[in-house]
Amino acid sequence: MRSLNISEDAINQVAAKEQRELERREKAYRGDRPPLELGDRIVILVDDGLATGASMRAAAIALRQHNPKKMIGAVPVSAPETCNSLQVEVDEMICSQTPQPFLAVGLWYDKFDQTSDEEVRDLLEHSVDQQTAQNV
Numbered sequence: 798m799r800s801l802n803i804s805e806d807a808i809n810q811v812a813a814k815e816q817r818e819l820e821r822r823e824k825a826y827r828g829d830r831p832p833l834e835l836g837d838r839i840v841i842l843v844d845d846g847l848a849t850g851a852s853m854r855a856a857a858i859a860l861r862q863h864n865p866k867k868m869i870g871a872v873p874v875s876a877p878e879t880c881n882s883l884q885v886e887v888d889e890m891i892c893s894q895t896p897q898p899f900l901a902v903g904l905w906y907d908k909f910d911q912t913s914d915e916e917v918r919d920l921l922e923h924s925v926d927q928q929t930a931q932n933v
Contacts, residue, residue: 822914825914825917825918826914826917826918826921830925834863835860835863835864835865836863836864836865836866837866838865838866839865839866839867839868839869840860840865840867840868840869841868841869841870841871842856842857842860842868842869842870842871842887843871843872844870844871844872845872845873845902845906845909846872846873846874846875846902846905847872847874847875847876847879847880847883847892847902848876848879848899848901848902849876849879850875850876850879850880850882850883853870853872853883853886854883854886857870857883857886857887858886861886867888867889868887868888868889869887869888869889869890869891870883870886870887870889870890870891871890871891872891872892872893873893873894873905874892874893874894874895874896874899874902874905875892875894875895875899876895876899877895877897877899880892880895
């Protein structure tokens with residue numbers, strides 16, 4: 798960071814902004830539902846692809862604190878070195894394709910739109926409805 802002349806204050810400001818965004822999304826997506834108990838579960842982390850792997854690495858580190866039975870990372874496309882490096886963060890890492898050169902995740906999709914908050918809420922609500930129906 799020093800070589801890029803980025804101050805610690807600037808880094809702290811960005812970190813605080815990202816923390817607020819994480820909290821906003823958690824509230825928007827979870828609603829009143831409590832966090833899942835992961836201690837006896839196999840957790841599968843899925844991403845649309847890995848360039849640096851920073852988001853999956855952060856998720857794996859956060860989830861590891863909840864002691865899942867097993868953690869699996871799964872992506873359709875990844876930079877080869879990123880796929881290899883994430884194998885130490887999860888119990889199993891599945892990368893369907895690791896093309897050389899990789900360049901960027903979006904290049905491997907015909908359509909690469911962002912998922913809206915509304916779409917995420919709808920999918921989670923559908924999942925909850927399906928789980929409730931199975932338990933009845």
